[in-house]
Amino acid sequence: MLAEICGIDFKKQMVLRIGLAASEDTFCLSQARERLRMKTVIVVHGGAWAIPDMLAEASVAGVKTAARAGDAVLKNGGSAVDAVEKAVRYLEDDPAFDAGHGAVLNINGEVELDSIIMDGKTLATGAVASVRNIANPVSLARAVMQKTDHVMLTDRGASMFAERIGIPVADDLVTELERKDWELSNSYKDGVKTLFNTQWGHDTVGAVALDSLGNVACATSTGGIRNKMVGRVGDTPIIGSGGYADNRSGAVSCTGHGESILKVTLARLILFHMEQGKSATVAADASLQYMGERVKGCGGAIVVSSSGDWAANFTTERMAWASLKENVLHYGLNPKEDFTEMLK
Template identity: 75%
Template sequence: MNASSQLPASGYCRNGIVGVYWLFSTAMEPVIVVHGGAWAIPDSLTEASIAGVKAAAQKGLSVLKSGLSALDAVEVAVRSLEDDPAFDAGYGAVLNMDGEVELDAIIMDGKTLAAGAVSSVRNITHPVTLARAVMEKTDHIMLTDRGASRFADTVGITPVPINTLVTENERREWEHYKKYAVGVKELFNSQWGHDTVGAVALDCYGNLACATSTGGIQNKMVGRVGDTPIIGSGGYADNQNGAVSCTGHGESIMKVTLARLILFHMEQGNVSREATDASLAYMGERVQGGGGAIVITPSGDWAARFTTKRMPWAVARGESLFYGLNPGDMFEEQLPK
């Protein structure tokens, strides 16, 4: 089910200023993996979802090929998904019980284990960028709600009017949902639920990073925070083991600390695919939670696995782009020269 790859790691870095490729015997081939959320994606959204993850992966790989870091690449890729109304992150995020957007995000550097996160932000276009600012410009890991917005002002991230991030489609779905007495977990498994986006990357210097961003589950309680901004749940990155970005039912993911659980299995010698499958199976059996994850190892092996109906994903490396949506998908196309 789903997809994974074990390809040899070799490659190059390019100096983005002078435009020269520097070859090193120890250089890694840059790789980026992105996902657009594991849930029951309706047919009406499949084309846009696939296009969105493919575009995000290509943008991330371009950053990596220019010689920038894995951290830069995952931020750029997730920003692309936050701008895309096909996904539940940034513009187009689902609405809470009060009909408002509340956004969560995390970013983590596998080299230093530095991390930054934000939760319940309502007026920030790119929560992943604000999370990175928390990581780099404060002594904290997570800021929330008005404190995160106040901090954004101090670092030059301009807030937008709250309703700016609410799309007409999400407003219609929210109005439609109010007619039904359905819990958020049931909603997650329906065609009304949306879910998280994320990216993991390996740069040519051998460093890993992850980033995850979400609007949560439709009609959630005001102030509800899911797994996304929680280290070890929504994401984790460690150069020694791998990088993971998770997606799915947030409360279930938090109960098993899914990202860290996957890396634990990898530490025991399991390959990324087996480690992810074992962890998702445990979450399903132990707390009846569905979801998915993307994983990358220090050698460049990757996996995109899920237990929900669908999960759009894409991988960019070298001159190739791999992508899928349904269980068992593995499509490949050549990247533009």
């Protein structure tokens, strides 16, 4: 009766109210999801060693470019795994770094590349070692992770797998400068530690990232150290040493004297300290200090926690690094350096 008096169609009114409520719920859910989205982070490094002045500018420029490339992936909704692969591919394509197109030569004058990538969500991991003719071993490592039941492939087996899945062979990985430097050094008699701590050394590249869904990942890639023995594999492709990623703690990519990093499983050691409540910086510092005291090794690490805390620490003369979080680009080369740029 009231509806007839007032001229109100209650069925239409209820439909309208339900529609408005649904719209409000959708809006609130969208806002909640937006609030729950993590602030993305990416950190990259170009190797911890005695970087000579002639490579300093190129090294810093390279890590900044790689950080921007990885950040673009994250901003477009890409995963942490996508971001670290993209960043490391940029570094592998840059001849200023010892990975891919900038790889150093072993004692026989040959390229031998190692790489690892790890997904912190599932602990899925892929790695390759002693690869000779692949420009982007990080992508081959990801293929091992996603297309095989294994974690690591080496040398001939890795090359056979790359051929089977259509990854092209690269015959132009050695620069003219590297060939000249190799001919000058031409001896392993000083050992990797001595070479590593001089400008004859050369080292690893890597990246860690946190994506908007709260997943972390790491990737590390290297050509090793000049004049290494044929078949020598350092820390880079070894899970827990050259890199590790776990959503329950964070992600790490290591760089430095590979034999020392292997002995203390540096990446996993850093995350152990973080699991005990230490910040990324404190955990990295404590672990690098322990490595120095216990096995006399120097190195560096980049770290990101599952909450977005990040660090770039090293005990060598220099390490080129860069990070991007909330459009703020941090970067450095020398100890205690932390320059910033605001990106649009």
